[in-house]
Amino acid sequence: MSDSFQFTLLKNDGDARLGRIETPRGRIRTPAFMPVGTAGTVKGIWPHDVRATGADIILGNTYHLMLRPTAERIHALFGSLHAFMRWDGPILTDSGGFQVMSLSSLRKISEEGVRFRSHIDGSEHFMSPERSMEIQNLLDSDIRMQLDEVVALPASIEAQAAAMQRSLRWAARCREAFDAHAAPGRAIFGIVQGGVEKELRAASVKGLLDIGFHGHAIGGLAVGEGQELMLAMTEYTAALLPADRPRYLMGVGTPEDILEAVARGVDMFDCVMPTRAGRHGQAFTRFGKLNLRNARFADDTRPLDPGNPHPALGQFSRAYIHHLVKAGELLGQMILSLANVAYYQQLMDGMRTAIEQGRFDDFRRETKAQWAAGLPD
């Protein structure tokens, strides 16, 4: 435990980085994958089981929590999102901006902020940089994200530039609000915007460095531009960011996306994919992605992944999980959600060990070859 937020870069292996973040609520080993706890729960997984997968930190969604049960209620009753949901490690909260733009209705954006209606009950709300920081402060998250403006790609260069510039002005307001209220040891990350335009990305980084943040997120990617362009922009942006602060690629992604982004210098990730796929009968494994609904598994008595270290997962056969998925049983969703988060953590652990040993490129090649080879007979 540490009294302050502290990132230590332990080792480079090519552009891949091994690091450690110390926070008052515990340490985060990087590269790190943060399971998404949208509405105060990592869907379908007991909190102690999330922890047992090796997750050091989870993500909470400001938009969902501000609407229900409200940040004010969580703060008044429990003092923190951690106490509310019984997660005793660090939590990163997003700004709420992404969900405001993708889930709410009747949005009206101005320089001041965004007026919108809840997707749950139609009630009217206002999200500004100051309001986002207020909510995240009420939740007392350990890492807080600035409010930014994301444009869906493709968009005109003018639209991308305008959103980037507004995001910088909002970044300054967020930093100011954070400094006025956050407890010691909490951190705020700025978000690099600029779409797929290098000059805009560079200008965004410069603006964020002028303000000063504990870490940097690469935002506005994985929104439809394709993996190749996403990785190219990630590589370009990561190289501009200071080495002594963590880098977070928001909302990414598949195991391959994450592996490739670590190779390009990214330290932190979050994605709903492992739990969402688990609820739909899909498993991420060392042998690639499996659809447990497939009839090929009906008579397969082997465990999902004999190499998965989680004790709750080695015991169930593919035939049993196939049956649960076909029968629509909750336990099927529970097993696969947990198995997928466990696999993501196993992948991160493998990357950390490989960087430490100076063999990240080998690990990357072997891991991709094993995905491509698929299940052994």
Next chain:
Amino acid sequence: MSDSFQFTLLKNDGDARLGRIETPRGRIRTPAFMPVGTAGTVKGIWPHDVRATGADIILGNTYHLMLRPTAERIHALFGSLHAFMRWDGPILTDSGGFQVMSLSSLRKISEEGVRFRSHIDGSEHFMSPERSMEIQNLLDSDIRMQLDEVVALPASIEAQAAAMQRSLRWAARCREAFDAHAAPGRAIFGIVQGGVEKELRAASVKGLLDIGFHGHAIGGLAVGEGQELMLAMTEYTAALLPADRPRYLMGVGTPEDILEAVARGVDMFDCVMPTRAGRHGQAFTRFGKLNLRNARFADDTRPLDPGNPHPALGQFSRAYIHHLVKAGELLGQMILSLANVAYYQQLMDGMRTAIEQGRFDDFRRETKAQWAAGLPD
């Protein structure tokens, strides 16, 4: 562990009985509640968590398993339902008759058995006493139930008598099939039928005793006759049954039903109520039944039941569970399903201790008073 199926009546307290069943797969403390694992899973609960509630035995549904994944597949791949679903204690299987009558379509009943169509895919199947015993033998359950014919109440006395007599003829065929195939240490229970007619119940008991079974179930109750009549028929029937064999009241029931039936000499119970209620936001507790959807819990930071001994349950607040239920989160269903099964087991444990101490009547009165008093402020 025991090589054979052995019931020991340890103590009487009034008509309430403390007992122990030894089976090759483990012992069952009675009075016992068997969580229902319909399709090879106690819905929404990890098998190790079912065990940790104190459950000694669970129930599997022959009808569901014969249709999917099929008893033949379970036997061929795993040898037993236990290995398939990773439950290492005893399992009781029902005969499948009740679900054939309530879930399937196009039923055609004859003396030979029932021809019906699957509610899943419309495929045609045939269930006879011999086929039911064959399926239960393939699942290798520890306690097997005879196939019987249940009539929905109210029904004419002639209809009730005919069903009871056919159930006796089917009982003899089941016993014969069981003896021909079951491994040592497995048990078969006969089912007392006869609706709400005492003479029919008495004739049914006599017929079953003539055939000879390891235990007796009281069937055909809790099908719409009301609690008072259900308990009266239970009391009447239990008194006719031999003291040296376990008595099982099928499909019952609420905590109060179970408490009152134990007071009338019943040893074993099963019901989907704890898990079904849990999936619908309801909790069974020492303070009665709670609807966690209710707004009164939105600001209640206390645990569901501070006295619940299960470590996973004392930690979550009512406010958090209320939030999960309102948000439709899987974890809400998981917490409440587990909490309810844990409470049922806590209740059984309380009854066993009370009988042992010769204070069952006090326990019964105190328990009902606490339910009636509701949640303390």
